[in-house]
Amino acid sequence: MTDRGFSMQGLLDENRRLNNELTNSYKANAKAKLLDIIVSEGYILLSTLEKCIAKLDEIDHLEIKNDAMSERKEDNQ
Known part of the structure; x- marks a missing residue:
């Protein structure tokens, strides 16, 4: 069954995809x-962090x- 050109499974798949993208972005x-x-708390030096990144x-x-x-950018505004 389709509603406005979208199938229920298609909508569910798209919702799942968007949720995964949001979760990955949040993480x-x-x-x-x-x-x-x-x-900022001094637990690790910036140079060490850059090597890890x-x-x-x-x-x-x-x-x-x-x-x-x-x-x-936000800090400079």
Whole structure:
């Protein structure tokens, strides 16, 4: 059965996909914020953190960089 061109299964699949994207984004942002706290509290040197970040997989690495850039922009406003 379709409603306005969408099947129920199609809508459920799209909802699942969007939920997964949101969850992955939330996890990456949570990791970045935790790392910010670790550095700001002095638990780890920034240089050490940068070496660790370089070892992360590419997606997380880019997400952390984007989050940091966004926070810098917010701080400068």
